[in-house]
Amino acid sequence: MAEMLEIRWHGRGGQGAKTAALLMAEAAAAAGKHIQAFPEYGPERMGAPVASYNRISDEPIRLHCGVESPRYVAVLDATFVGTIDFTAGVPDDGVIVINTTESPAEMRPKLGLKSDSIRLYTVDANGISQETIGRAIPNTPMMGALVKATGVLDLEELLEDTKQKLEKKFRNKPEIVEGNLEAIRRAYEEVQGE
């Protein structure tokens, strides 16, 4: 990859936007990339809109400023549609992935995108995580959807690294690890694009 890729994650406090950015970065680093993952910090509280970011590159990354025009955007909460401008700065060749039960065709008119060439993907990450993990925690399935929509990483590399990281975190709960991996895989398969 010649260019530096930038991803912006939008979620609500508790949905795992920060963790998604960290896991994504770790997986990319394990695949030999240079990475950054950083959250936007404010007064943290459950349910409040939060953002986090990734930079991924083959070269060392020196930038330490905010991400202004990310090519890739992951929206973990469909209630942001019409309330938060998650399309800000997205270039014409950008990709937006939204956690919703609606199709991309149903979603597009609601977004008022400045360019028709911005690609739109949707996936029911809440439904998938409910079925695989037992609660609506959309971050890991959104990683799978984002990888499918953007090709920023190889699915198997993401699964392998996420497995290692989650096994460390949930030593005594193997079912959580399995559920998350299944969620990533299902979202990868089920995400729809246009």
Place this chain on the structure above:
Amino acid sequence: MSEVKDTAANQERTALTGNEAMAEAMRQIEPDVVAAYPITPQTEIVQIFSTFVSDGLVKTEYVPVESEHSAMSACVGSAASGARSMTATSANGLALMWEILYIASGTRLPIVMPVVNRALSGPINIHCDHSDTMGARDSGWIQLFSENAQEAYDNMFQAVRIAEHPDVLLPAMVTTDGFIISHGMEVVNTLDDRVVRDFVGEYKIPRNLLDVDNPITVGPLALQDFYFEHKVEQAHAMMRAKPVVQEIAEEYEKLTGRKYGYFEEYRLEDADVAVVVLGSTAGTAKVVVDDLRKEGIKAGLLKLRVFRPFPYEELREAVKHVNVIGVMDRSDSFASIGGPVFSELRAAMYDMDQRPLVTNYVYGLGGRDVDLHMIESAFRELLSIQDSGKVEQYVNYLGVRE
């Protein structure tokens, strides 16, 4: 920052936040005592370290004190007793340590402390600027600044060696930019535990309180008779720290392949205009330098790593050919002639026959983002100063609302 080379250090490529990198460095140093109190954005460092203690990965005596004042006091006591002692803090926590900072340095105790730079209240703010450690610049502590998580990690080991060097015996703080580095994940090349153990060596101070065969007094009264001599000896120790910084950096480079010094020169050798900057913004500014070079503009950068001891002779030599310098300060010194880095560099250049013109950019207070456009605009101003030959204003506030 250079890539992993095939060195003896047996390095491992890992993805870590700045706080994780510093906590990992502390695990590898394995100090005898850590006394700390949590404060954002530093909290994670001692929180992670405390899990190392409870998991039995280190034998450190962990003292969960009730304030930063107590944290530094406990470190003073333990360091004087012959124990390698560390703590960590940020902003208001550093401010609460104030009187003990001076006692630590005046008692010549080589305590090492990560400081995650954060703005001082008020108004209340948790984000990065350098006003906390810049305020402590005259407290007698060695100060090493870090651009990224890798440098924070590497600076920790070097700080231990510099502080504990028999010619020095002064406490040292290692800084990272709050949130930008402390909570940002990057690739860090970590060293083997054994390599770190060999590099930092054993904690040996010439005299300690528990050496009953050689009883000493620590922290005595010194009035008009001896206080002054203590302070001058402290000043000499800080001057002696300068060659030690360089010596340790060279040893560390041999071990890891990563080069450190008083400062880093980036495309400075033939620069007409240059910025002087410390911390994470140096990385962003290097990208601006590259962009301007593509336009044929001879832009350069000097990233200051060591603010105490201040390497004024080497700085003079490094910038003597530059026409215009913009010094970037992430803290202000209200209504003096510019921020701390500006006023010290400007004073250092006074004796030069041919001085660069110099102006000051105070930026990023309270975590205000400094992006490529802002830094580029500063460079454009340096170019117009070069044309006019005149500095109109000492202090410019970069990225502030009018």
